[in-house]
Amino acid sequence: MADRATPNLPSADFERTAAFYAALGFETGFRDDGWMILHRGPITLEFFLHDVDPLKTIASCCIRVGDLEGLYNSFSNVGLSDSCWATPRIGAPHEEAPGLRIFYMVDPDGNLIRCLQDRSSEAA
Known part of the structure; x- marks a missing residue:
């Protein structure tokens, strides 16, 4: 198995979290009374159970992918709001720095998910 890290994020309601991420193509790999693991390919x-206020949480993670536009299209097809005041919501891909494309998503618990693709090392 390749080295990897997996973010641990709070969820106030596993049912709601599982349903939200299932719409994005994630499957439940493990779940008990206090922990849940979701997979979407690699x-x-x-998630751990925690009473979280979606307007105040500071939880976040980065997902680095090879096809940012494909992931964005998949996520945006489920009808997430693009309003900066909505929870959940999604932001359009943009260039953050030369060669670095990013979009963000906020889930129902206010977790900020940054999705990134580094194109600076790709062949021209």
């Missing part, structure tokens, strides 16, 4: 997100 992407793994882990």
